[in-house]
Amino acid sequence: MKKIITLIVTAAFVAVNHLAVAQEKTKTVFSFEPLPYAYDALEKAIDAQTMEIHYSRHHKAYFDNFIKAIAGTDMEYMTLEEIFGSMSKFPASVRNNGGGFYNHSLFWAVMSPDGGQPSAALEKAIVSTFGSMEEFRKQFEKAGATRFGSGWAWLSVDAQGKLFISSTANQDNPLMDVVAERGTPVLGLDVWEHAYYLRYQNKRASYMEAFWQVVNWNEVNRRYQEAMGAK
Numbered sequence: 001m002k003k004i005i006t007l008i009v010t011a012a013f014v015a016v017n018h019l020a021v022a023q024e025k026t027k028t029v030f031s032f033e034p035l036p037y038a039y040d041a042l043e044k045a046i047d048a049q050t051m052e053i054h055y056s057r058h059h060k061a062y063f064d065n066f067i068k069a070i071a072g073t074d075m076e077y078m079t080l081e082e083i084f085g086s087m088s089k090f091p092a093s094v095r096n097n098g099g100g101f102y103n104h105s106l107f108w109a110v111m112s113p114d115g116g117q118p119s120a121a122l123e124k125a126i127v128s129t130f131g132s133m134e135e136f137r138k139q140f141e142k143a144g145a146t147r148f149g150s151g152w153a154w155l156s157v158d159a160q161g162k163l164f165i166s167s168t169a170n171q172d173n174p175l176m177d178v179v180a181e182r183g184t185p186v187l188g189l190d191v192w193e194h195a196y197y198l199r200y201q202n203k204r205a206s207y208m209e210a211f212w213q214v215v216n217w218n219e220v221n222r223r224y225q226e227a228m229g230a231k
């Protein structure tokens, strides 16, 4: 009898252990989300052809190459935030394509043809950090304008809950441990030439100025609130 009970207990233990391993080994679902508006929805700032090429070719290629780069590795079980937090341990293909996948997903979300206004909380934080909304826009545009070559301009929340503006090269972002100024991005602007060249040619400054007309403040407000809630 004792032997049978031991067997049952052992079997149950093995089963529970298997279940725990199976749960631990659930792959993360990375999905290529549809653009939340039509290609021509942001015409007042970005033309439809640029949007179509940018989303369906550039962004899609980053996504596909990221999925290939993590295939068969532990990264298939990690979130993007976890991967970025240990970015220095992983290959450049993951940094470039995982960054490209995340950055563009954020970029589409923080734009909209009708994006509302900064919330009272966000506007207060922007004014207390940068002096005024106007000064914030100026500093953000400067971060993009002074990025030599390709990269991004960001508004992020740091570990102390303070806003800061930064710029990263290529497809890096403030979540990565390889980046000097780290935080949670709430607004990002792609300043690669592919983001603006058809309409603006080499006039990056004009593109950045037009960007404010299509910022989805409702989404930026949501991301700001979420980042502050996590402090």
Ligand code: MN3
Residues within 6 Å of the ligand: 054, 058, 104, 190, 192, 194, 195
């Ligand atoms: Mn891009």
